[in-house]
Amino acid sequence: MNAILECNNIKKSFGSKHALTGIDLKVERGxxxxxxxxxxxxxxxxxxLANALLVPTSGEIxxxxxxxxxxxxxxxSYLPEKTYLNNWMSIQQIxxxxxxxxxxxxxxxAYDMLKRLNLDPKEKLKNLSKGNKEKVQLILVMSREAQLxxxxxxxxxxxxxxxDYILETIISNYNENATVIISTHLISDIEKILDDVVFxxxxxxxxxxxxxxIRDEKGKSVDALFREVFKC
Amino acid sequence: xxxxxxxxxxxxxxxxFLPLYLVLIVFAVVNSFMNFNPDDFSTSxxxxxxxxxxxxxxxxxxSFIVMIQRFYTNLLSEEGYLMFTxxxxxxxxxxxxxxxxxxxxxxxxxxxxxxxxxxASQGINLSEFFESLRMIWDTAYSYFGASLYHxxxxxxxxxxxxxxxxxLLIYVSIAIGHLSNNHKKLLSIGAFIGIYIxxxxxxxxxxxxxxxxxxxxxxxxxxxxxxxxxxxAIGISAIFAVIYFIITNIILNRRLNLE
Numbered sequence: 001m002n003a004i005l006e007c008n009n010i011k012k013s014f015g016s017k018h019a020l021t022g023i024d025l026k027v028e029r030g031x032x033x034x035x036x037x038x039x040x041x042x043x044x045x046x047x048x049l050a051n052a053l054l055v056p057t058s059g060e061i062x063x064x065x066x067x068x069x070x071x072x073x074x075x076x077s078y079l080p081e082k083t084y085l086n087n088w089m090s091i092q093q094i095x096x097x098x099x100x101x102x103x104x105x106x107x108x109x110a111y112d113m114l115k116r117l118n119l120d121p122k123e124k125l126k127n128l129s130k131g132n133k134e135k136v137q138l139i140l141v142m143s144r145e146a147q148l149x150x151x152x153x154x155x156x157x158x159x160x161x162x163x164d165y166i167l168e169t170i171i172s173n174y175n176e177n178a179t180v181i182i183s184t185h186l187i188s189d190i191e192k193i194l195d196d197v198v199f200x201x202x203x204x205x206x207x208x209x210x211x212x213x214i215r216d217e218k219g220k221s222v223d224a225l226f227r228e229v230f231k232c
Numbered sequence: 233x234x235x236x237x238x239x240x241x242x243x244x245x246x247x248x249f250l251p252l253y254l255v256l257i258v259f260a261v262v263n264s265f266m267n268f269n270p271d272d273f274s275t276s277x278x279x280x281x282x283x284x285x286x287x288x289x290x291x292x293x294x295s296f297i298v299m300i301q302r303f304y305t306n307l308l309s310e311e312g313y314l315m316f317t318x319x320x321x322x323x324x325x326x327x328x329x330x331x332x333x334x335x336x337x338x339x340x341x342x343x344x345x346x347x348x349x350x351x352a353s354q355g356i357n358l359s360e361f362f363e364s365l366r367m368i369w370d371t372a373y374s375y376f377g378a379s380l381y382h383x384x385x386x387x388x389x390x391x392x393x394x395x396x397x398x399x400l401l402i403y404v405s406i407a408i409g410h411l412s413n414n415h416k417k418l419l420s421i422g423a424f425i426g427i428y429i430x431x432x433x434x435x436x437x438x439x440x441x442x443x444x445x446x447x448x449x450x451x452x453x454x455x456x457x458x459x460x461x462x463x464x465a466i467g468i469s470a471i472f473a474v475i476y477f478i479i480t481n482i483i484l485n486r487r488l489n490l491e
Contacts, residue, residue: 084314
């Protein structure tokens with residue numbers, strides 16, 4: 001079986017600015033991976049490349065052995081850091097929208113999660129608070145039975161209580177062959193659910209490791225290692 | 233998938249148009265009850281007629297604004313994160329928005345006609361009206377003969393091609409504007425003006441010709457009606473449309489850079 005995500009010497013520049021300077025990365029199935037790095041390190045650029053929202057300047061990115069496109073979009077569930085909800089649908093209508101376009105979308109699951117988080121399906125999207133919008137987006141993304149979940153800063157804007165529920169949702173809602181990649185700089189909150197970590201800085205990968213390795217060999221938590229590596 | 237995109241595009245835009253159509257028809261009906269008499273024009277008649285005209289103009293302005301706003305907001309602002317991660321080729325996004333825009337413009341024209349008929353229905357005898365329509369038809373038929381149908385098809389196709397070409401010119405301008413990091417709107421307007429001028433120059437060369445014997449000359453030399461040459465002119469407009477479409481699609485595919 002192909003690796004679910006493979007990057008071969010990916011470079012991405014915006015004009016004279018080099019966002020990614022040569023990323024080599026292979027992510028296997030069934031892992032929860034933390035893509036960790038400070039602001040502006042290239043996390044979002046890498047995730048956007050995997051979603052065909054950007055095209056690499058050079059190098060190759062493969063999802064399940066295929067270049068990003070219509071076929072890979074069917075198996076990738078993506079949570080951007082931006083709020084993409086429109087101002088005219090209700091929660092119910094956007095659930096219908098997702099089940100119309102994604103054959104792997106499970107509406108039942110979505111309604112369950114809405115209930116757990118006390119969100120009314122009839123509520124208009126434009127009337128939701130910022131935190132609730134983020135929750136709705138996460139519910140939409142996690143209600144798909146995808147092979148790869150790409151979550152860009154999934155817990156940035158929600159309160160700590162909802163944060164725990166969301167993390168629990170993430171680990172309990174993907175099947176064991178699926179991979180979840182979570183980009184964040186809030187490491188201590190998500191450390192306990194991660195299998196692997198990728199440290200990214202100035203557009204390059206500076207460390208890939210399993211969390212167990214970091215704990216055993218370096219005797220440190222991921223959070224402590226992160227603070228050491230990225231010390232200002 | 234194109235069908236699904238169309239479904240949601242029509243849903244999103246019908247919220248604007250259906251109420252407008254309803255209001256326009258209501259005002260047309262109200263106007264039709266105000267017996268118009270040019271010698272005795274009351275203030276209330278003046279107000280209802282003015283409001284009606286405002287709504288009529290507003291309807292076409294809305295078609296224009298919605299066309300731009302749907303392309304920009306739904307595809308190139310934050311909503312683009314949702315639309316471009318759907319498992320759909322990007323050209324289908326362009327086509328779904330294009331078809332929806334054309335549909336609303338055509339419907340707006342038909343509703344406008346209907347509303348005018350409603351207002352006029354009070355002052356004129358409808359059977360007389362249709363009788364005179366038939367006379368116009370007969371006159372046209374005696375001029376064109378059987379090719380009157382050809383002429384009508386040509387008018388309709390020409391109208392639609394011109395409309396599609398105009399809409400795609402706006403799309404390609406917005407897409408080019410998107411290439412700028414800081415001045416998207418400014419670059420869009422600049423692109424629109426630039427492409428428009430280039431298009432006019434190319435058209436002028438084709439129609440006038442550098443020796444003065446271009447399409448226009450050839451069209452006026454033929455009688456009763458130069459169908460082939462008018463098709464040629466429509467074809468030129470269609471080629472422009474195709475070029476705008478291809479450039480827009482390339483930008484959405486290769487140069488997308490959502491904020």
